[in-house]
Amino acid sequence: MTRALGLVPAIALATALFGGAAAAQTIKIGVNExxxxxxxxxxxxxVNGAKIAADEINAKGGILGKKIELVIEDNKSNPTEAAAVAEKLITSDKVPVLMGAWGSSLTLAVMPKLMEYETPMVVETSSSGKITTTGNPFIFRISPPSAIEAAAFKNIVDKLALKKVDFLVINNDWGRGTAEDFSKMMKxxxxxxxxxxxMDQGxxxxxxxxxxxxxxxxETVIVTTAxxxxxxxxxxxxxxxLKKRIITTGGSQNPDQIIAQAGAAANGTMHLTTFLPWFPDKTPNPEATNYFIAEWKKRGFDFAGCTESFRGYDGIRTVAAAIEKAGKAEPAAIKAALWNINIKGLNGDIVFRKSGPEGKESGQSQPNVYLIEINEGKIEMKTL
Amino acid sequence: MSEFLQHLINMLVLGGTYALLGIGLTLIFGIMNVVNFTHGVLYTFGAYIMFIVVQQLGLNFFLALPVAVLAGWLLGAAIELTLLRPLRGSDIDTTMLVMIGAWIAMQSGTLWIWGGVAKSVATPFPEAPLVLGPVSVSWLRLFVLAAAAMLILVTYLLINKTSLGRAMRATFQDHDTASLMGVNVDMIYTSTFAIGSSLAAAAGALLGPVYVIFPQMGDLAAVKAFAIVILGGLGNITGAVIGGFILALAEELGAGYVSSGYRDAMGFLIIIAVLIFRPTGLFARAERVG
Known part of the structure; x- marks a missing residue:
């Protein structure tokens, strides 16, 4: 009996050793969402979009001869948690690179941790200007900051004959930043x-x-929230x-979900988005878009989520391209390689340009922005 | 002027459900003296019962409401029997810690079962609102107000006009004397907690379809319920009802005329003011101390 019991820790040890060896065969990417x-x-x-990218890459043999492994952590929509989760991913899971953290306030909370541990992060959704202008050289953003959205929207304000505009925005860095950038452009x-x-996020x-x-x-209300x-x-x-024209910004609207849940109330509303899953042929990379949408549907996910999930897909492909280019899965090498990648994203080419104070610039790519209108429950594209 | 009227209408609708949350908690926190951290989870639970019955089983919306109330009653009774009964007589800190544990465990349970993504419930009410001159209000919210008013009335009558209510009041005034008078004290503890819990579940079941349903929805609701109970005076049902409407008014007018960013801070500001100027609550009876 004693001998049999003695076996248990031995097996546990062996499993741990073996498990450790197996883990070394993969390249870990931290996902903070x-x-x-x-x-x-x-x-x-x-996260579901990110998994499609990871599976696609692994099906083609992975990168540097290894499979990639997403280490996914929940930041609970809470900045404190987002920072804690980033620290856990870097120190305990030893990920060499992160993707995250969706919201601007969440990303801003993670940023000091990136400096502390000198680990790069690809920002897939956040749109507050501050993220790429405060001098954090570990930030590489593929989503448009609200100033780019405002600039794209500028061309259509005359056509819409806007005269006086109210704002209703989420009370965080994202919402307040958007109100600021759009107000400036409109003034x-x-x-x-x-x-x-x-309004509070909850x-x-x-x-x-x-x-x-x-x-x-x-006559018009600009609304920014998820x-x-x-x-x-x-x-x-x-x-x-309320009979005013409603225009939403930020690209996290999932217009199909608004049509489904708000019904007739959604008619006549306009939305600034960063992806066109309804018109794959009009996207910068139709072949990849069609593949992504087909895969999304095959997995049984709600089509409405495409406008959000493509960010995770593009984000992981960006990270993977950088690891490939770096030739090794180490933070400093990945950070250097991110400056040299050029991949075809679902929303335009992902090439990072320098943004922010000299010597410690963040990377910012130049994604497209589109305006769509919901008309009789159908989505129509407006020319910007 | 029309904006002010609209704020008043919003206040009435919101206040009705706040009152419902408040009286449920005042029974448990005020009368039973249990700092009930599971109140918000019961609220969430009621909303998820609506989701199961209406969306997953495809049954009638109006049938789902009594199901949610009953489910809340049963869960409340189960909490009292398994957690509170063994702790009766222990100090308030111990009970509070156990209730915090129950809150975290139950909230994680809802997260585990239904996931973190918000759910919504379809209602049989027309989308177009009822328009009365310059103000309008949705039919669903009017129904919620009417249902809340009915539940409040029933609870009031139950506590003040029935023998069960009399036994409850007697038990929590003087446990030993009530017991000597032949009141089944154990049963009273369980039913009071169950009634309070079923009111929280009812509030969640009514408000779930108005908003969206997610595991943390009860947290803010619970905080507001505590604010209402403190505002109205512990254990005072009329106070809790009026407290609910005062909180709704403060939130509406605060958001409308002061700053919308501070809307949910209004409840806390009220608690601070009440604790400074009238620590026993606005409507507390004179009470013998000791």
Whole structure:
């Protein structure tokens, strides 16, 4: 009996050793996304997109002769957790590179950890300008900052005959940054800025803000938040009889989900997005887009999530390309290699340009931005 | 003016559900003296029962409501029997720690079963709102207000006009005397906790379809419920109802005329003000101490 019991730790040791050996055969990539909390829907879509990229790469034999392994952690839509999770991924899982962290406030919270541990991160969704302008050389962003969105939107404001605009934005770096960048662009165009209302990221009842906006004399409302809060806003705006033109920004709207959940209330609304899954042929890389959408559907995911999940797909392909170019899975080499990649993303070529203070620039690629309109429950593309 | 009227209508609808949350907690926290951290989870639980019955089983929306109330009652009774009964007589800190543990375990349970992505429930109400001159309100919210008012009335009558209610009040005023008078004290503890829990589940079942349903939805609701109970005075049902409407009014007017960023801070500001100026709550009866 004693002898049999003695075997147990020996087996455990052997398993641990073997397990350790097996782990060394893969290249780990840390994924820091909100899987619970206010941004759970969006973060989950991004992770599912990332898995498609990882499976595609591994099916072709991986990189540097090894399979890639995503180490996925939930940052709970909470900046404190996002920083803690980044630290865990770097120190305990020993990942040489990260992708994350969806929200601007989440990414900003992770950034000091990247400096501390000198580990690069590909930012796939966040749009606050601050991320690439504060001098963090470990940041490589593939999503458009709100200033790029505002600049793209600039060309259409005359056609829409905007006169006075209210804002309803999520009360964090993303929302406030968007209100700032769009206000600046619109003031230059001679448009009056009315109310700037905010809402907590977890808030479920925006009736008070919407009642206030309903009584103002503006004709358009710019709304910035993620899909869950957006559908509530559309329903609540309809219940209050708010008849203004609604334009959303940020690319996390999942327009199909808005149509499904808000019904008629979604008609006539416009959305700035960063991907066109409805018109694959109009995307910069139709072949890859078609492959991605087919794979997404094959896995049984909701089509509405495509506008979000493509970021995870592009993000992991960006990371993989850099590891390949670096020739080894080490943070400093990957960071250097990120400056030299040129891959075809689903939303344009991913090539990093320098952004921020000299000597410690962050990388920023120049993705496309599109404006779509929901018309009788159908999505139409507007020319910007 | 029309904006102010709209804020008032919003306040009425919101206040009704706040009141429902408040009276459920005032029964448990105020009368039973249990700092009930599971109140928010029961709220979440009620909402998920709606989701199961309406979306997954495809049954009638109006049938789902009593199912949620009953499920909340059963879960509340189970918590009382398994966690609180063995702890009766132990100090408030011990009970509080156990309830915090129950809260975390149950919230993780909902996350494990349903995942973190928000769910929504379809309702039989028309999408177009009811328009009354300058103000409008959705039919669903009107229904929620009516249902909340009915539940509040039933609870009030139960506590004040029935023999069960009399036995409850007697038990929590003087446990030993009530027991000597032939009151089944154990049964009273269980039913009070179960009734309070079923009211939380009812609030979740009513509000789940109005908003979206996710595992952490109860956290903010629980904080608001504590604010309402402290505002209205511990154990005071009328106080909890009025407290619910005051909190809704403060949030509406605060967001409408002060700053929308501070909307959810209003509850805390009210608690601070009440604790400074009227520590026993706005409507507390004079109470014998000791």
């Amino acid at each position: 909100p899987l619970t909390g206010a941004f759970a829907a969006s973060g989950t879509y991004v 230059d165009k001679g448009i009056t800025i009315g109310l700037v209302e905010t 808030a479920q009842d925006m009736s008070a803000q919407l009642s206030k906006i309903k009584s103002s004399d503006s 899909v869950d809060q957006l559908t509530l806003i559309f329903k609540q705006a309809a219940a209050l009889g």
